[in-house]
Amino acid sequence: MKLDLKEVKRLAELARLASSDAELEKMRDELGRILEYVTRLSNIDTAGIPETESDLMMLPSREDEAFPCDEATRQFILSNFPDRAGDALRVPAVFEKPKG
Amino acid sequence: MDFLNQTIASAHLGLERGDFSSVELTQAYLKQIHGLNATFNAYLTVLDESALEAAKQSDVRRAADQSLGSLDGIPLAVKDNILIQNTRTTAGSKILENYIAPNDATVIRKLRDGGAVFLGKTNMDEFALGSSTENSAYGPTKHPRDLDRVPGGTSGGSACAVAADLCVAALGSDTGGSIRQPAAFCGIIGLKPTYGRVSRSGLMAAASSFDQIGSLTKTVKDAEILFSAIHGCDPLDQTTAPNQPFRMDYPKKIDGLRIGLPKQAWGEGMTDGVRTHVMEGIKILEALGAQIVEVSLPYMDEALAVYYVLNFCEVSANLSRFDGMRFGLREKAASLMETYMQSRTQGFGPEVRRRIMLGTYALSKGYYDAYYRQARKVRTLIHRAYAEVFKTVDVLITPTAPSTAFKIGEKISDPLTLYLEDIFTVGVNVVGIPALSISCGDHEGLPVGMQIMGKMFDEGKILDIAYAFEQATKI
16 A cells, blocks of 8 residues: 555645655655555444443543643743743744735 | 662662661662663663752651651652653653753652652653654663663663663653563563553653553562552543552462463464463463463454554644744744744654654544544454453463564664564553563573553552562562
8 A cells, every 4th residue: 555645745744744755755655554554444344333432430521721830830831932032932923925 | 888779669678777878879879870871871861969859858857757658768760751840851852852841740749749769861762652762862772681682662761770770660651562561671560550540640642542651660569669659540630530449469379360361462473482481471370379261352453553543643643732832842944834844854753753644644534534433443342352351351461572672773664563563562552451561581581571461440460460470480
């Protein structure tokens, strides 16, 4: 099972990965072999089988709300910013081609 | 005086008796690390200063008769995907080369509350994706007995550190065998607890429905001590289960215990050395009173395929957070899109990129039903198969890995061959049950691991069996 190069290029774009054509060519082969292995799953009859059925016990859902963070933790988070302006995170512009 | 070659239990005894202080013990281990880490590459970061400070505080507590228990003052190693506040945490990746953990993982907080000393952060396959620790951006870890071989992975740094006595014991994480397989290769005890029994808060996510923190130790007793300290429900991890009782009986005999050998596992797919030693291990358990029965556990090959499809999907989703924006490497580029692409391409290694690509494929329109959804359905069938087999036996036993430690470079060039290495371990993560690996002898000088798998929340039983085995085979 071999993917075509166009498809691998499209995948790299979706995954936000920039790879050279040589790398993509190599990956095309590797991905094909791995996908071929896992294709065995399609031979199993799963008609009427639910997607989850587990005996895992979990905590019930909770409200999605902010909880306080101590000053030390806050400072570490800020110090991990790749670029900052004071306490704000500086990011590249989202709109690259403003309408003239 | 030789302070090294300690287990948690022996070091605790030595500290209580006043044979040595925690500072002396910690210094001895740090000296050992500084002497040998260049050879093994087991640690990525060594925490000299904070370790000695924690050891000093432990000694003060002990002198004041306020010791916090069996972990107080004990030097441990921690896999580099588990957060320790104010400590560099790379997960073996270039993209996090300068990342400083802002908070403690829940397991670290718990160990800290018990007075543990953290010696450093151990090497691993990048983002816990691999089976040999060769996928680390910081170079492979070496096998403690043969520098040309891998220690297993992904917790290879932790396994090597324990086996080479560069720490007393260590934490690792296990997504598809990442604690058990390196434990098997290095000849130590690796415990992967029940999914949901140990909090994953502060563990960097690889594949969230499989990941679990556990221990790598020299003895079964030490595995019990660490598990007792780190398990329990945690409001910071919604997938933790309500607390369940945990107890070990430390039996000498295991009369009447029913051990199942899945016939699908005992076919062609293992080396003769592995087969011989694990069969000998099973004979010992039989002599200790266990009843050995052959059982059928279908979908073994499919479990590997299910595991990998879902691993790719979950990994590609989890690692989408690395976009060069809020933390981690940001490669400056002309546009936002280029910044994403360059940061991720420069930051991630080849195996991580490969899995992100595969996950993106399996989750994309047109393939989602055939891969992701079908894998989830087969996962349900595998659940049912395990539930069925556990109606008739108490535990299952297989080898932990098909072979002993292989040579560095031997399998890394062929991703699929390396994936097949996980055939015996992934089923446990697909279902969520606990399992451990214990050494059952050496083949041509390299350790062979026996895997004991238990029912959900049955850590006590698999540890009891391992303990009886350990006592019976103690030299």
